[in-house]
Amino acid sequence: MLPTYKHEPFTDFTVEENKQALLDAIKKVESELGGHYPLLINGERIETEQKITSYNPSNKEEIIGTTGKATKDHAEQAIEAASEAFKTWRKVTPAERANILVRAAALVRRRKHEFSALLVKEGGKPWKEADGDTAEGIDFMEYYARQMIELAEGKPVNSREGELNNYMYTPTGVTVVISPWNFAFAIMAGTTVAPLVTGNTVLLKPASTTPVIAAKFVEVLEEAGVPKGVINFVPGSGSEVGDYLVEHPKTALITFTGSRDVGVRLYERAAIVQKEQNHLKRVIVEMGGKDTVVVDNEADIDTAVEAIVVSAFGFSGQKCSAGSRAVIHADVYDEVLEKVIEKTNALTVGNPAEPNNNYMGPVIDQAAFDKITGYIEVGKEEGKLVAGGKSDDSTGYFIHPTIFADVDPKARVMQEEIFGPVLAISKASSYDEALEIANNTEYGLTGAVITNNREKIEQAKYDFHVGNLYFNRNCTGAIVGYHPFGGFKMSGTDSKAGGPDYLALHMQAKTISEMY
Numbered sequence: 001m002l003p004t005y006k007h008e009p010f011t012d013f014t015v016e017e018n019k020q021a022l023l024d025a026i027k028k029v030e031s032e033l034g035g036h037y038p039l040l041i042n043g044e045r046i047e048t049e050q051k052i053t054s055y056n057p058s059n060k061e062e063i064i065g066t067t068g069k070a071t072k073d074h075a076e077q078a079i080e081a082a083s084e085a086f087k088t089w090r091k092v093t094p095a096e097r098a099n100i101l102v103r104a105a106a107l108v109r110r111r112k113h114e115f116s117a118l119l120v121k122e123g124g125k126p127w128k129e130a131d132g133d134t135a136e137g138i139d140f141m142e143y144y145a146r147q148m149i150e151l152a153e154g155k156p157v158n159s160r161e162g163e164l165n166n167y168m169y170t171p172t173g174v175t176v177v178i179s180p181w182n183f184a185f186a187i188m189a190g191t192t193v194a195p196l197v198t199g200n201t202v203l204l205k206p207a208s209t210t211p212v213i214a215a216k217f218v219e220v221l222e223e224a225g226v227p228k229g230v231i232n233f234v235p236g237s238g239s240e241v242g243d244y245l246v247e248h249p250k251t252a253l254i255t256f257t258g259s260r261d262v263g264v265r266l267y268e269r270a271a272i273v274q275k276e277q278n279h280l281k282r283v284i285v286e287m288g289g290k291d292t293v294v295v296d297n298e299a300d301i302d303t304a305v306e307a308i309v310v311s312a313f314g315f316s317g318q319k320c321s322a323g324s325r326a327v328i329h330a331d332v333y334d335e336v337l338e339k340v341i342e343k344t345n346a347l348t349v350g351n352p353a354e355p356n357n358n359y360m361g362p363v364i365d366q367a368a369f370d371k372i373t374g375y376i377e378v379g380k381e382e383g384k385l386v387a388g389g390k391s392d393d394s395t396g397y398f399i400h401p402t403i404f405a406d407v408d409p410k411a412r413v414m415q416e417e418i419f420g421p422v423l424a425i426s427k428a429s430s431y432d433e434a435l436e437i438a439n440n441t442e443y444g445l446t447g448a449v450i451t452n453n454r455e456k457i458e459q460a461k462y463d464f465h466v467g468n469l470y471f472n473r474n475c476t477g478a479i480v481g482y483h484p485f486g487g488f489k490m491s492g493t494d495s496k497a498g499g500p501d502y503l504a505l506h507m508q509a510k511t512i513s514e515m516y
Contacts, residue, residue, distance in 0.1 A: 002102065005146050007479050008109070008135035011116075013127050013357060022127060025113035026353050029121055032065075037215035039068040039235070042081035043228025046074065052235050054212050057124040057362040058351040058396040064122045065212040070236035075203075075244045078232040082174045082201035083250050085229030090171040090199040094152035097197045098145035104193070104224035105141035108134070108217075115185055118213050123184045124361040124396075126352045129315045132477070133186045137217075139480035140190035140498060147503050148197045157511070164514045169507040171199030172282060173252030176245040178238075178266075180257040181364055182318045184210035189217055190480075190497055191255045191284075196226065198506040200253060203232045203245060207258075209364055211235045238262070246270055249277035253506060255284040257320075260417070260443075260490055263287035284505055286492040288320040288417050289445030291466070291475050292438040296431050296451035297331035303472055304332075304450040305339040310474040311448065312423040313347060313401045316360050318368075320491070321446040321468070321476045325414055326425045327434045333427045337386070337405055340425075344387045344401045351396065362397040363420055369397040372420030375413060376402055382414075383407035383424060409437040417443070431456055435463050445487030448475035467494050 013019050039046040048068040056062040070078070108115060112134050119130035154168035175195035179188035188206055195202050206214035218233045234241060246254055246269050254270050256263055263285040270281045293311055295304040311323025328336050352361035363369050373391050379402070380389070388402030401421045407414050413424040428434035431451075438447055447466040451457060457471055467487035468478060478485040484499020486492060496502055 002098070002146050002149060005143050005481055007481060008138040008142075010128075010135055011131045013131075019355070022113050022117060023355055025117035026120060028114060029117040033121075034063055035065045035212075037065060037067045037212060039070055039074055040218055040231070040233035041074065041078045042085070042232070048074065052208050052211055054122055054210065055365075056121055056396070057364050058353065060366075060396055067211040067215055067235045070234040070241045072240060072244050075234060075236070075241045075248075078203050078234050079174060079245070079248050079250050081229040082203055082232055085227065086171070086173055086201045089201055089227065089230045092199070094148045094197075094199070097199065098148045100225045101141040101145040101193050101197050104220050105138045105145075107220050107223060108138055108141070112138070115213065115216070118216065119185060120352045122210050122212055123181065124352060124364060125315060126359060126361050127357050130352070133183055136183070136186035136480060137189035140186065141193050143481045143498060144190075144194055144197050144503060147500065151503055151507075162516045164516070166512040168510050168512065169198070169504065170510050172506060172508055173200060174250050175200045175202050175253040175255065175506070176251050177202055177204045178242060178254070178256040178258065179204065179206045179214065181207035181210040182315070182320075184213045185217065187257050188214050191257065192217070192221075192231070194503060195253060195255065195506045196221075196230065198503050200506055201230045203234050205234050205236060205242060205245065208235065243269065247272070247274060249274040251281060252279060253282045253284070257286045260287040263492065282505065284493055284495045286320065286486060286495065286497070287490060288419070289322075289443040289487055289491050290325060290415065290417050290441040291321060291323050291443070291446045292325040292327055293323040293448045293450065293475060294434045294438050294460075294464070295326065295328040295332060295336055296434070296449065296453065296456055297329040298453045298456070299332065299450040300452060300472070301332065301335060301339065304336050305343055307448055307450055307472075307474045308336070308340050308423070309343045309347075311476050313344065313360060313421050314476055316363050316399065317421040318363060318419055319476055321478065322419075323446075323448060323475045324418060324423060326423060327409075327428050327437045328425060329431065329434060330427050330429050337425060341387050341403060344403055347401050349398055349400055360401065360421065363399055365397060366393065368420065369393050369399065372399055372418055372422060375416075375418045375420070375422055379404040379407075379413045379422065379424065382411040388421070409440055415441055435460060439463075439465050442490040443487065444489035445491035446470070446475040448473065465489070467491065467496070
C-alpha cells in the first residue's frame with residue numbers, strides 16, 4: 001500500500017539556502033538553453049523538417065529550445081503506435097501503473113528546482129508561482145496513483161443467491177492530451193498521467209509556447225518505466241495536427257485545457273462520428289473563466305483587499321481561476337478600493353529570473369501582450385483607470401497590474417476573459433445584487449465571497465454558480481486532493497481535476513455477472 005497522500009510542500013524562498021538552490025537551478029537551465037527535443041513516437045526519437053521554437057517571454061530574443069513539429073503523417077504514426085501499445089498496456093496491473101507514477105513523482109521531486117527554473121525561463125513564472133506549479137504536478141502523480149489503487153477493485157454492487165456480480169473499471173483507449181502554457185508543468189503532467197494510470201495510451205500535444213518543459217517531462221516518464229508507444233510526444237499546429245488527432249476514428253478520449261473558443265470547436269468536432277469509428281468519443285475540457293471576488297459590507301476589509309489583489313495579479317492574471325472582477329458592496333466600496341489600489345501599486349514587475357524575486361513577470365507572448373493592452377484601451381472607455389495601464393514589450397512582454405473602477409457590470413472588461421493583469425471593479429447596492437453580478441457571465445469556474453455573515457455564506461453556497469467557491473480567501477490556488485478543480489457553464493465539463501471522480505472519466509464501467 002502507498003502511504004497516505006499529502007500534498008507537496010511549497011518552498012520558502014525567504015530561507016537563503018532555498019533561494020540559492022533556485023538561483024543555481026536557473027543557472028543550470030540557462031547553461032542548457034537552445035537544446036533540441038525531437039518527437040517521440042513508439043519509443044523512437046523522430047526528427048522533423050520544421051521545428052517549434054520556444055522563447056523566453058522575459059527576454060524575447062533568448063531561445064529556450066526547439067522541439068520537433070509533427071505533421072499529419074507523424075500524427076498517424078503516433079495514433080497507430082498508441083493503438084497497438086494499448087493492447088498490452090491496458091492489461092498491466094493498476095498497481096504497477098500507479099508505481100510508475102510514484103517513481104515519476106520521485107524523479108521530479110529530486111529535480112524540483114530545475115523544473116521550477118524552467119518554468120521561470122520558458123513560462124515567465126515568478127518563483128512562488130513556478131514552485132507551486134511544480135509542486136502541483138508532483139501532487140497529481142501522487143494523488144492519481146493512490147486513486148487508481150482505490151479504483152482497481154471497482155465498486156460494490158449486490159449479488160443474488162447463485163449469482164456473483166462485479167462492477168469494475170476498464171481503460172478507454174487512445175487519448176489525445178492538449179495541454180496549456182499557463183500551467184506548463186502541472187496541468188500538462190496531470191492531464192497526461194491521469195489517462196496513463198487508468199490504462200490508456202497517450203499522445204501529448206503541448207502548447208507551442210512551452211513545449212520544452214513537456215519534452216523534459218516525457219523523458220521523466222520514460223525513465224520511470226512507461227513503455228514505448230504508451231506515451232507519444234507530438235507537438236504541432238492545432239489546425240493541422242490538433243484537428244487530425246481529435247477527429248481520428250481511433251481516438252477514444254480527448255482532454256483539453258485552453259480557451260473557450262478552441263474548446264467549443266474541439267467539442268463539436270469530437271462529437272462527429274467518423275467513418276470506421278465504432279464508439280463515441282469522451283471529451284474533458286477546461287475552458288477558462290471570468291471570476292469574481294464578492295466583498296460584502298460585513299467583510300473583514302484587509303482579508304478582502306488581500307483576496308482581490310492575489311486573485312487578480314498572481315502570475316499576471318494568466319490563470320483561468322484569476323479573480324479578474326471584484327464586486328464590492330457600496331457601504332465599503334471606497335475603503336476597499338483605496339486599499340486595493342495602494343497594495344497593487346506596491347507590486348513589483350520584472351524578469352522573474354532575477355534574484356530580487358519580482359511579484360509579477362511578463363505575459364506569455366506578443367499575441368497576449370497585444371490582446372491585453374487592447375483591453376486596457378477598452379477599459380479606459382468603460383471605467384476609471386485607477387492603477388497601472390503601463391506596458392513595455394521592448395525586451396519582454398511586461399504589463400503593469402491595472403485596475404478599472406466604477407465599471408458597469410455588463411461592460412466588456414467585466415464580461416470577456418482578458419487573461420492578463422487587468423482587474424475590473426463594480427459597485428453593488430446589496431449582497432443580492434452582488435451575487436447577481438457575479439453570475440452574469442457565461443463562465444462559472446471560481447469565485448470568492450468575503451463576509452463574516454454566516455447566513456450570507458450559506459446563501460452563496462446555493463446562489464453563486466461556480467465549480468469552485470471560496471469564502472474569506474482568494475479564488476485561486478486549488479490544491480490537488482483538497483480543492484478538486486473544474487467549472488460550470490462555459491468554463492468546461494466540470495471534470496474536477498485532482499478529485500475523487502476524475503480518474504473514472506478516463507475509464508469505462510463494466511458490469512460482470514456470473515451464475516454459479
